[in-house]
Amino acid sequence: MLSYRSRIAVFVFLTPPLLAYFVAVVLPIFQSLYLSLFEWDGIFDPVFVGLGNYVKMFTADPSFWGSLGRSLVYVAITLVFQLGVALLIANLLTYATRGREIIKTLVVLPAIVSTVAIALLFRRLYSFDPPGLINQVLSLVGLEGLSRAWLSDLGTVLTAVSVPEGWRFFGIYMLILYGGLLAVPRDLEEAAKLDGATEWQIFRYVRFPYLRPVWITTAIMATTNALRGFDIPYLLTNGGPGESSELLTTYMYKTAFAHTEFGYASALSVAIVLECLIAVGLILFMVRKRGFTV
Amino acid sequence: MTSEAIVNRSLSSILRPGTGSLGLHRIFSQAIILLIVLVQVYPLVWILLTALRPAQEFAAGNPFALPSVITLENFQRAFAQGNLGHYLLNSAIVTLAADALIVALGMMAAYAIQVLGFKYSRFVLGLFIVGIVVPAHVTLVPLFLNYRNFGLLNSYWSIIVPLVGFSLPMAVYLFQSFYSYIPRELYDAATVDGAGPYRTFFSITVPMSVNTVVTVVFVNTIFIWNDFIFANTFVLDKDMKTVPLGLQSYMGAMGSIDWTATFAAVCVTVTPLLLALLVLNRAIIYGIQGGATKG
Incomplete structure (x- = not known):
């Protein structure tokens, strides 16, 4: 049992962090839930509408469903890189004989660059006139036909803001993922190799089962992060042209700070939270269904 | 090693007898890795090359050519046009204050939860998960309205508060998991010597936390220095702009952008983080690499 003195100490140490956390995170979440029950332009008195905002969102707002769909495409494209290509390269890297340390540092570099700088960079890379790097490379390899204004072409803009x-x-x-692969016991792989397993079979039946816990963590991190994706689409196209690159996050932001519909924007932000929770739940459900056993 | 020796060695690894298919496999996989490294790094190299290139040459230019002359004019214009010095100062203030708060509050919470311990400590730890799972977007409208009521819009605090709130959970978890490895005997010895909970905190826990502090500060500095969404929402005043907002202002009206000066500004603003990454390279790379396996 804690002494009286320690109990005071717990209080002294815990109050400041909890207070900061409460003011910045917990309270605003409840305020959002509360505000989502009102119609409010931020100036006149809020009007209580109950679940009206949610009813409107789910039944009468095509922009909501459109943005939700595009958010999912955005997530899918992001995951192709962050889970798919990343796993391939991590696996190949375990076979690399030298240069691993430098490669590891180099591939991480883009992560320290601000989203504004990245948006500036890609705006220039995608540029059509004057031709940006991507269109220049296309004409260099004789694929001028594919050149286009990536950010104003309705067919490519969503992909262009996701990449x-x-x-x-x-x-x-x-x-x-590479760290996870390093943890696979070497002797297991050697044994499989002696039994005549191909590299693919080793990956499929030895490495991947071992990687699964790490893979699940990575999948959850990457998915929830991508569902929050906002800065780059907002800065590159602000959802345009039309609504062709509008994500749920940019739609919510616009509703709040361009149209000052604070109540409806709060309902949309609650939907973003739900979307993240559902995604995590879905991943865990799929994992459970296929079994945790290695 | 001479370059000739390197060539010989790589040749022998390709042509190693009896590994014909494996050799081909290896060349193929090295080519893919090289391609990815190029995709990850070349755009950043290109930013640097552009920043060092005369403006006229960029307009005409071949993106793969090295600059004909290296010029620092772009950097001069970057500082002259925008308010780059001021943006850097604002970002430095916000980053230092937020980092200090995250570290101090994170250590305090973890100390109370892990070292002192109390009945609902697991519940409090669980409470912090909310801040990791919930996207920051849900807090934007309420925070904006709260700030408006208290006259806090356009202040350093308006950015620092949510940055600290959303970074705190991860910091608490990192410190808490580190404190669980500090042997109990150390604390018992301190207690026997008559140290109370406060002296123990400052004389044992804090000094032992240095490595975790470095990790927490590095990760959060990237997050804070680059924050766009909070700053963009709560700061409208030109004089309070942080680096990301400042960079945005280089995007002139109607797409008229002085690209070489803009990329010079980008280079300046990414330098502090780049230096930190290079200095702490091993700790960071192995930290990320080991992160999910320890989990």
Whole structure:
């Protein structure tokens, strides 16, 4: 049992951090839930509408469903890099004989660059006139036909705003997965090799099962991060042209700070939270269904 | 090692007898790795090259050519046009204050939870998960309104508060998991010597936390220095702009952008983080690499 003196100490040590956390995180979450029940432009008196905002969101707002769909595409494209390509490269890197240390540092570099700088960079890379790096490379390899204004072409803009997000944290996820692969017992692989297993079979039946816990963690981190993706699409196109690159996050931001519909924006932000919780739940559900056993 | 020896060695690794298919496999996988490294790094190298290139040459230019002359004019213009010095100062103030708060508050919470211990300590630890799972967007509207009521918009605090709040959970977890490895006997000895909870904190826990502090500060400095969403929402005043907002102002109206000066500004603003990454390289790389396996 704690002495009286220690109990006071717990109080002294715990109050400042909890207070800061409460003011910055916990209280605003409840305020958002509360505000989402009102219609309010921030100037006149708020009007209580109950669940009206949610009803409107789910039944009468095509922009909501459109943005949600595009957010999922954004997540999918991001995950192709952060889980797919990252796993491939992490696996290949374990076979590399030298240069591993420098490669590990180099691939992480984009992660320290601010999203504003990345948006500036990609705006220039995607540029059509004057031709940016991507269009220049295309004409260099004789694919001028594919050149286009990547950020104003309705068919490419969503992909174009998603790729930078996948690119920038690729290195972090690659490193995490690489760390997981290093933990696979060597003798197990040797035994499989002696039994005549191919590299693919070793990956599929020895390495990947061992990697699974790390893989799940990585999947959750990458997915929830991508669902929050905001800065780069907001800065590159601000959802345009039209709504063709509008994500749930940019839509919510616009509703709040361009149209000052604070009540409806709060309902949208609650939807973003739900979306993250559902995603984590879904990943864990799929994992459970396929079994935790190695 | 001479370059000839390197060539010989790589040749022998490719042509090692009896590993024909493996050799091919190796060349192929090295090519893919090289391609990815290029994709990750070349855009950043290109930013640097652009920043060092005369403006006229950039307009005409071949993106893969080295600058014909290296010039620092772009950097001069970057400082002259924007308010770069001021942005850097604002960001430095916000980063230092937020880092200090995150470290101090994180250590305090972890000390109370892990070392002192109390009945609901696991519950409090669980409470911090909320800040990791919940996206910051949900707090933007309420914080904006709260700040407006208290006249805190356009202040350093308006950015520092949410940055600290959302970084605190990870810091608490890192310190807490580190404190769980500090042997109990150390604390018992301190107690026998008559040290109370406060002296123990300052004489044992804090000095032992140095490595974790470095990790927490590095990770959060990247997050804080680069924060866009909080600053963009709560800061409208030109004089309070941090680096990311400042960079945005280089994007002139109607797409008229002085690209070489803009990329010079980007280079300046990324330098502090780059230096930190290079100095702490091993600790950081192995920290990320080991992060999920220890978990």
